[in-house]
Amino acid sequence: MRHLLSAADLDRDQALTILETAAQMHEVQHREVKKLPALRGRTVVNLFFEDSTRTRSSFEIAGKWLSADVINISAKGSSVSKGESLRDTVTTVAAMGIDGMVIRHHASGAPAQVADWIDAVVVNAGDGTHEHPTQALLDAYSISRRIGDLAGKHVVIAGDLTHSRVVRSNLLLLKTLGAQVTLVAPPTLMPSGVAAWSEAAGFATTYDFDAVLPDADAVMMLRVQKERMSGGYFPTPREYTVGYGLTRQRLKLLSPNAVIAHPGPMNRGLEITADAADEARSLILDQVSAGVAVRMSVLYHLLGGAQ
Amino acid sequence: MLLGIPRRGATLAARLAEAIAEVEGVHVPTGSLDVTMYRDDLRLQPIRAAAPTQIPPAGIDDAVVVLVDDVLFHGRTVRAALDAIGDLGRPRAVRLAVLIDRGHRELPIRADHVGKNLPTALSERVQVSLVEDDGVDEVRIADAADASEVTP
Known part of the structure; x- marks a missing residue:
């Protein structure tokens, strides 16, 4: 599993492993020092073309608690509002040497397309009416x-x-x-x-x-x-x-x-x-707190090991 | 406090706590400490799933923590465990208990309590099996090809 574009990318074992690791990550949430060094030196960009509170902030917290450097880019206030194409935007960001890109886009299939364009790991954080x-x-x-x-x-x-x-x-x-x-x-x-x-x-x-x-x-x-x-x-x-x-x-x-x-x-x-x-x-509140743990687990599984 | 490094270290910690309770009549708080996220070889190897970390409710601040693992080899797992402990609190002292010390340290780390010193060659593998995890208590030294049993 190189990217997470669709829930269909996961077989039963992989899904269970991610859920099991999420349970361990959940425990970190109750610690005084909420930090694991697993993704130290990795850079993750959250590229959001649609509004989001919980998904974006939980991906950001998840990355930070794993010690990755996290950068948020939203369509508003970026070159996208100047008319830059999706391809130019993602290849520009990728050219800065990032390891992972978390992307939400209003077009179904956009993350899969992006995965073809760049070398970094791509995580689908919601694309159109397709998947999340x-x-x-x-x-x-x-x-x-x-x-x-x-x-x-x-x-x-x-x-x-x-x-x-x-x-x-x-x-x-x-x-x-x-x-x-x-x-x-x-x-x-x-x-x-x-x-x-x-x-x-x-x-x-x-x-x-x-x-x-x-x-x-x-x-x-x-x-x-x-x-x-x-x-x-x-x-x-x-x-x-x-x-x-x-x-x-x-x-x-x-x-x-x-x-x-x-x-x-x-x-x-x-x-x-x-x-x-x-x-x-x-x-409903469990789901919000689980959001961080599950996204930590996903980032760890995609970015933590040998590439 | 005994903290075992999963899987087999955690099993050994539980056994040690039982033995201490039997001999001394003292109940020692016991937990497990997963060090996967702290390993320095994380990105050199395929991904591994995290194992549970269970710290006794009192926390580790000001406790004497005895780390328990099955085999002490390079010392890198212990280094990772020391980092993990640093994130959990500030114990009064940290000690190390291992079942097997097979030598070949790559870091300035030593064990305080050793079950058995087992001189080995670098090419050999030491495999500890425990009834709880593997159905049998044994320590094997294995070459690439043959395997010989040391202590039943």
Whole structure:
């Protein structure tokens, strides 16, 4: 594994190794000196063409805690706003002698393209509506910390499937880890051609959220991406909440041992109510703290050893 | 406090703590200390997964820490462990206990407690097996080809 562009880059052993190392990295978070020398002398650039709080800051902290030198470049305030092309931007940055590039871009496939252009290790931190593999890793990490090995577990993913890159990565990784996955969305937000896809990849889809909740070991709520909601996907936010929000009524359908995940940022009151977000079964804050540990593990596995 | 270096050092530390409890009736806090991230050969080798670090809840500040490992060879693992300890706190003293000292030090490091001094050639490999990790207690010195058993 040279780059991490897709959750499909990981086989089961590699995924489990990354999750196991993440557990060791997690422990560093509680130390007084939060620093490991593993990536001393390595330089990692976070190149973000889209807004991000938690992904960018957790990659930055992860790199710094591993003693790498971390530089953040965002599209605003860089030469990108002067009209420089993606290729020129990344090759310019790479020419400074960096070892790793963490990239988020609004175009699906951009990180894979960048990996062809430069010698450094490339980590996909979210590309368009395609993938977000480190998010899938931290979701799997947080869920399995709470409910154990994911093999055979039933994970329900509900929300805006059409625009979500998180769901694609999660689906690939959860299948690799042996979980059973059901996707839930209103018909307008179910990706077209999902039937053929689900048959090939071995997961179920449904429009009926209530029917699948009692059997779920974990429920992952996806954010309704208001910035991409110009297409009239549902009549009103209220209607979405009634059909597909994790409401107080739906919480009662959920098994007491099931856990609730949300990749954030949340639209409280839209896809998830405060009752669900703040209750004991919710993993949402665990996911944020796991983000740093999982990204440390990913950077260590990609940059720590012999190249 | 006993801190074992995973895997087999951690197993040995647990055994030592048990033996001390039996003989002296004293319970010694025991933990494990992973040094993977501190190794100086990290980027010369394929990636290895990190092993657990478990420090007793009281912390290592002002404690006498005895590092425990299976084989003392170049001394580089111990150097890494000393760096790792430096990040965890400031012990009153650090000592080193090893099951086998096979010589060939590359750093100014020595053990305070040695189970057995085992003169070896550089080309040989010393493999410690423990019941908990490997199903059998033995120390083997292996050439590239043949393997001979030393202490059952």
